[in-house]
Amino acid sequence: MASSQLMHRSAGCFALALALPSGGNRSAARVRCSFPRTYEELQKGVGLEELVRGAESAGARGRSKLLRRSGNEDDVDRRRTGGTRSSPPPSRNGSSMAPADLDCEHFSRCSGCVIDKALDEPRVMRDAVSFFKRHAVDDMALTTVGVWDWRCRAKLAVRGTCDNPLIGLYEEGSHVVVDIPNCRTHHPRINAAVELVKEAIRTLGVEPYNEETHTGQLRYLQMVVTTFNSSLPAAERYAEGKVQVTLVWNAREEKSVEADLLQPMAEFLWQKGGLGRRGSTPILHSVWANFQTTRTNIIFGGKWRHLLGEQQLWERVGGADICFTPASFGQANVQAFEALLRRLQKKVKRDSAVVELYAGVGIIGISLAVTRACRSVKCVEVNKEAKDSFQLSLARVPDSVDCKISWHCADASVSPINWLEGAEVVIVDPPRKGLDAPVIEALRLASLRGQGKQKSPSSSNVNRVEKRPWIVRAKQDSVVKDSASDWQEEVDVIWPDTLIYVSCGWESFKRDCAALIEGDAWHLDDAHAFNFFPGTDSIETLAVFKRGKSTGTKSSKKKAGRRTGPIPFHRKVGKGALPKAKQ
Numbered sequence: 064m065a066s067s068q069l070m071h072r073s074a075g076c077f078a079l080a081l082a083l084p085s086g087g088n089r090s091a092a093r094v095r096c097s098f099p100r101t102y103e104e105l106q107k108g109v110g111l112e113e114l115v116r117g118a119e120s121a122g123a124r125g126r127s128k129l130l131r132r133s134g135n136e137d138d139v140d141r142r143r144t145g146g147t148r149s150s151p152p153p154s155r156n157g158s159s160m161a162p163a164d165l166d167c168e169h170f171s172r173c174s175g176c177v178i179d180k181a182l183d184e185p186r187v188m189r190d191a192v193s194f195f196k197r198h199a200v201d202d203m204a205l206t207t208v209g210v211w212d213w214r215c216r217a218k219l220a221v222r223g224t225c226d227n228p229l230i231g232l233y234e235e236g237s238h239v240v241v242d243i244p245n246c247r248t249h250h251p252r253i254n255a256a257v258e259l260v261k262e263a264i265r266t267l268g269v270e271p272y273n274e275e276t277h278t279g280q281l282r283y284l285q286m287v288v289t290t291f292n293s294s295l296p297a298a299e300r301y302a303e304g305k306v307q308v309t310l311v312w313n314a315r316e317e318k319s320v321e322a323d324l325l326q327p328m329a330e331f332l333w334q335k336g337g338l339g340r341r342g343s344t345p346i347l348h349s350v351w352a353n354f355q356t357t358r359t360n361i362i363f364g365g366k367w368r369h370l371l372g373e374q375q376l377w378e379r380v381g382g383a384d385i386c387f388t389p390a391s392f393g394q395a396n397v398q399a400f401e402a403l404l405r406r407l408q409k410k411v412k413r414d415s416a417v418v419e420l421y422a423g424v425g426i427i428g429i430s431l432a433v434t435r436a437c438r439s440v441k442c443v444e445v446n447k448e449a450k451d452s453f454q455l456s457l458a459r460v461p462d463s464v465d466c467k468i469s470w471h472c473a474d475a476s477v478s479p480i481n482w483l484e485g486a487e488v489v490i491v492d493p494p495r496k497g498l499d500a501p502v503i504e505a506l507r508l509a510s511l512r513g514q515g516k517q518k519s520p521s522s523s524n525v526n527r528v529e530k531r532p533w534i535v536r537a538k539q540d541s542v543v544k545d546s547a548s549d550w551q552e553e554v555d556v557i558w559p560d561t562l563i564y565v566s567c568g569w570e571s572f573k574r575d576c577a578a579l580i581e582g583d584a585w586h587l588d589d590a591h592a593f594n595f596f597p598g599t600d601s602i603e604t605l606a607v608f609k610r611g612k613s614t615g616t617k618s619s620k621k622k623a624g625r626r627t628g629p630i631p632f633h634r635k636v637g638k639g640a641l642p643k644a645k646q
């Protein structure tokens with residue numbers, strides 16, 4: 064996808080940039096602005112798992128008086144479109160909560176956020192609630208882990224001059240970069256790292272890129288925060304996150320003459336923000352370079368170089384240690400993702416055989432292997448860059464985990480039925496455009512086969528044909544960890560009876576859902592939304608489908624327990640979410 068699209072956050076979900084987070088004004092504004100508990104917790108720093116654990120119990124205990132907490136994703140595919148600003152915010156269901164307003168000085172020009180009021184109630188939830196109600200899921204709710212400081216991944220354009228660098232996102236519909244030093248959605252350490260980059264540009268005379276003349280040196284930045292630090296108490300890890308900075312340089316490689324200032328810049332950053340930082344803790348994790356010389360809007364070139372700091376970036380997600388390279392996809396809102404994973408884990412029966420399509424670095428699969436004692440987990444991902452990350456993460460899966468875990472570099476839309484065979488649970492987490500048509504057809508077919516309505520595997524012609532036998536292909540492009548116990552190939556063919564759909568594209572989800580349930584191939588069993596991108600009118604949806612026609616049993620149960628009054632689609636999580644009486 065073109066970077067021009069990337070750089071407008073409203074055209075997806077994006078990354079903003081800028082300045083020193085510790086300014087007194089900003090802090091004061093935050094205290095005034097409705098989330099005193101969140102503010103205090105952010106100052107103290109609350110660990111990811113601790114935060115979300117507290118959130119879950121709070122969610123279970125009631126939501127009417129919940130306060131809010133802070134929350135994460137990013138990538139080209141994950142950016143969502145901002146919705147209309149004209150519709151009024153949904154009702155707060157009688158809650159006395161103060162509004163979760165953005166209160167950001169950049170809002171009027173920056174394309175990153177499209178909503179600055181009631182960030183905890185994206186308007187799209189109205190549609191989502193009524194959609195799921197029509198499909199017999201009438202307790203659809205939204206989990207908001209926090210509305211500020213949630214973005215742990217940002218891709219930012221560098222423009223302007225070496226005396227006055229501009230670092231941020233494009234203004235909507237243009238290629239004018241809006242400088243966003245005090246972005247309220249960024250993890251504060253991203254803003255601090257951007258400030259350092261500006262200082263380096265001014266001091267060393269680094270030329271920001273000029274699109275028109277295709278001159279200049281520094282084109283983009285990628286900032287990724289890791290909150291993984293086992294030497295700190297869990298409560299301090301989020302606030303103490305460190306930034307992996309990638310400098311996207313307008314040169315073919317580090318030895319090119321155009322890259323003469325690359326190493327000096329990396330050393331400057333490391334001196335001021337890394338281990339060389341005297342008297343204070345480092346804010347940088349590492350410095351990388353990426354080389355991009357094309358005239359296109361594509362942000363990254365194919366060449367990456369590690370320059371300084373730690374090479375591997377780790378995050379603790381869903382109960383597992385996960386490694387990311389700068390080229391891997393990662394969720395920007397790590398706290399909200401953690402909340403989603405915890406809910407997802409509960410939807411998978413222990414000892415299941417799981418296949419995950421669109422798996423990225425395999426976070427969901429590894430997390431299930433570790434927390435649900437799965438019999439097997441197969442991850443399928445098209446981006447080969449994710450393989451190294453998966454391998455490193457796999458090496459940290461404890462030996463006690465008795466699960467056959469594998470990762471396969473493959474296009475899920477090619478012969479997808481082969482991946483579904485032998486799995487009880489299938490998880491899909493596609494890009495914003497939704498599922499590929501062959502995957503939908505294969506999911507429908509797998510359901511029919513599971514119901515005994517379609518017998519012959521060879522009779523299907525719904526898939527594009529991959530010439531290599533799938534088993535050969537899987538072996539060639541795979542990483543596999545066998546279980547400690549003997550692995551036995553399934554003799555009786557099993558087909559998934561549970562389909563878990565993680566969606567970052569609401570419109571494509573609705574379309575895919577209609578295709579999946581058509582003719583009672585699947586029915587919706589459960590759905591929940593997560594506020595992954597506060598400031599945008601978008602949600603991340605976790606939907607659980609069961610095979611075949613609904614028996615009505617679950618729906619009747621839900622009806623029996625249904626509350627009267629407006630549908631409470633909003634749920635806040637985190638310690639701050641506990642009803643006062645119970646704290």
Ligand SMILES: C[S@@+](CC[C@H](N)C(=O)[O-])C[C@H]1O[C@@H](n2cnc3c(N)ncnc32)[C@H](O)[C@@H]1O
Pocket residue numbers: 140141392393394420421422423424425426427443444445446473474475476492493494495499567
């Ligand atoms: C929304 S991301 C989810 C990744 C992962 N589940 C996570 O949360 O980190 C979608 C992933 O699907 C991958 N993808 C896109 N098209 C694909 C295809 N046809 N086959 C397999 N993977 C695909 C992308 O490379 C990306 O890693």
